Amino acid sequence: MTRRYDAIVVGAGFGGMGAAIELKRLGLHDLLILEREDDLGGTWHVNRYPGLAVDIPSPTYSYSFEPNPHWSRLFAPGEELKRYAEHVAKKYGLRPLMRFGVTVTGARWQDDHWQVAAGGETFTARYLVTATGFLSMPRTPDIAGIESFRGEVVHTAAWKPVDLTGKRAGIIGTGATAVQLIPELARAASALTVFQRTPIWVSPKPDHPIPPRVRQLFTRLPFAQRAVRWLGNTILELMMISGVVHYKQLRVANRLAERWCRAHLHRQVRDPDLRRKLTPDYSFGCKRPTFSNDYFRTFTKPHVRLETSAVERIDEGGLVTAAGRTEIDVLVLATGFDLWDTNFPAFEVIGRDGKDLGKWWRHNRFQAYEGMTVPGFPNYLSLNSPYSYSGLSYFTTIECQMTHMRRLFTAMRSRGSTVFEVTQKANDEFLKRMRTKVTQNTVFSLGHCATAHSYYFNHHGEATLLRPTSTTSAHRAAARFPLSHYDFLV
Template sequence: MRYDAVIVGAGFGGMGAAIELKRLGLRNLLVLEREDDLGGTWHVNRYPGLAVDIPSSTYSYSFEPNPHWSRLFAPGAELKRYAEHVAVKYGLRPLMRFGVTVDGARWRGDHWEVSAGEETFTARYLVTATGFLSMPRTPDVEGIESFRGRVVHTAAWGPVDLAGQRVAIIGTGATAVQLIPELARDAAALTVFQRTPIWVSPKPDHPVPVAVRKLFARLPFVQRAVRWIGSSILELMMISGVVRYKQLRVVNRLAEWWCRLHLRRQVRDPGLRRALTPDYSFGCKRPTFSNDYFRTFTRPHVRLETSTIDRIDESGIVTASGRTEIDVLVLATGFDLWDTNFPAFEVIGRDGKDLGAWWRQNRFQAYEGVTVPGFPNYLSLNSPYSYSGLSYFTTIECQMTHMRRLFTAMRSRGSSVFEVTQRANDEFLHRMRSKVVRNSVFSLGQCGTSHSYYFNQHGEATLLRPTSTVSARRAARSFPLSDYDFSPASPQTSFVTDDTTATGS
């Protein structure tokens, strides 16, 4: 069967793309997902303490607000339910196939062939929405396979009885900040192996009163106002202190001061405070919120270990400072972002061009974080320079707007094939790199010890778009159509148009 589009990934990015393509009149869509249900990270991750790490009001589609969040920072189960609600309301579930792992895609002159094991799917357009954080990483530590106790990665959490157990956790990123206080509640002893401290600020989390939820449902503009306020605060943190570090360095310093003050209030031991204080600039690594992370380290059965892990054996972890006997090993070691996720599977474009090889040989790049020269009819949603702001939904909606402008222009020209020009791609890359080098904390701050996933293997911060979200939205609405080449539609095109929805909103 020939599809109008194949979308790989059924998280919020893939669902957003499917919604936009349906609005544009494409009906014959297929969404492939390797997991057994939709929701992306909010389906896969189920560890204790899981919650959104920015205010819930900003973590949703602006066109589909959720007035029912129970807390300012909603727990993960509510994000999963929200994803299910969106899928049902917008008719996405019938388009989805689960348990399908895509292993390659190839451009065949006027269409894409997408392979998944023994199956091959043919589509006019290919959209990859495999997420930034989808490939769990196991630390490269000698002897880890010899450990006889329980080993669990945060991205593959299962029932774990920690009562009376000696537990170790490797990693202190945003996931660990949520998980460590939960582990400490049950474990008899907890050792936290930290390579890199994290900037943590107080979490203004509280239940959302039922009366407020009813108000949001009755008067949506009130919730939109709350969303605007939350987004503005995040913009101040991300853009002023990180992207425009050169001009507004004082904002970055204030953010560091605020996090240090939070640490001082919760940890009185100066030695422990020093160990928990980052030596890199705020923003080099994604910061997070917590009211009980620092306090957990003051409990008598919790120990912070900063020595480098030498090896793991059958019953414990060995460092330069000694040996720690454990029963359960928790891996909060994040994801293989740059090594295995750009792209998540082999993508071969025009004239046999390999996307993964090309990115690694010629810098990670994508025009407006969406398209790549040499890859016609291809939309890559988890791309270099695509992530705008702190809410993933800002990125998703910018990409949806880009798709709307692009497909509308293609239709008006009677075309079925688009491809960004090399010139436009090169100019965009030059602008982004110049902004990073001239203004951002990634170039002008002290990031050398941050071990941040923002940086690729070449030491370049090419994940985040170094502009304001306002600028990103404006670019998505008004990028020059001359930046694309459009080819006439072929007789075999299965592009379906519904004039009542084709222009979008």
């Protein structure tokens, strides 16, 4: 007979591990975690480009229940996040539950369980949790002639060692990844051309090594690190979130953030023409901002050039824009991820009565109750859903979702049930509330976002990725949502 797991979790990044930890706490120990990559860690396993680091303070970018007192810097480098993921998996007994190199191709609700097709096999489980990440499928730009380029081509999400000594490099993209990578490329290449479509808001990065004595203090007195985490969360909430989701009420916060970033740019770039090209023409928060102390300064170096004309085509030896042709030896693609086409969901999910989640989302708006559950899909938790992302730190979202799971499963058990499903009414009311908040309060509707080219917006022009509330509100909702919003079945 086919083995039936308590739950299948798709994805072995921090989201999937957080879900598995919560399920184990709830007494579900027969778990299977399926991961398409060859190891755990999600984005911190896949991304290995030079300069990779967390772009918010490390004490904030970690589980609150599993603080790491050993961060070497306030903004830890990528390899430390990978080690932290390995530590979490070991401490909470998750690695034995994981199967790597397995790509899930579909899932279907059948009577009272889920059937999951992956790697030529079919797995069954009572509960299905998808934690496939927002930023998981690299996007290759649709530029004529890119396949004809004879030099090396490397995408930031599929990085391979490249020797740039004495070579001319070109990079397409100026998002958060590129902000980290461009200074590193400039240090190695003999010439670097940056092809920019959309400039990015960049704030000074208060990064510095964490002295050993401070790390020792964090080890002996965990509450000291929790205090640092609280402070970091508060600053990020005020600086990066309040002026975005509460733009109508706190427009001054948004303007202060813009001025802070403009002042940073002005200090590092004296050339007014270059400064103009690097200044966004959209409101702060329409696109994810980031931190850096050397990004702007890199463009002042004599061997670095900023090209703002659109790339028209690529030939055997370079890139052609309206401004002319640029010969390069190495092409770096910092073009982000294919977010809306290949996610939501990341594979076919068929619920009750043959309901196709991907088609339903696209025909009826992207939506999920509290960013987690969908009517017509029993015993299904989608961690990377519309309106799920709360705050700048993904761990804020993860822990809200863990709290939601705890309340949901506890209520289900107290009723002697084994099946849960959010009601259509609760889902519709939540969607209406979120859409109203986006429309009436946020920078996405009230600011100037048309030129941001932000992945926050879906094909319909709706900003459905971020939850338009404070993180405090998100945590409160996760802990107190009405249990009547779910149907519980035996």
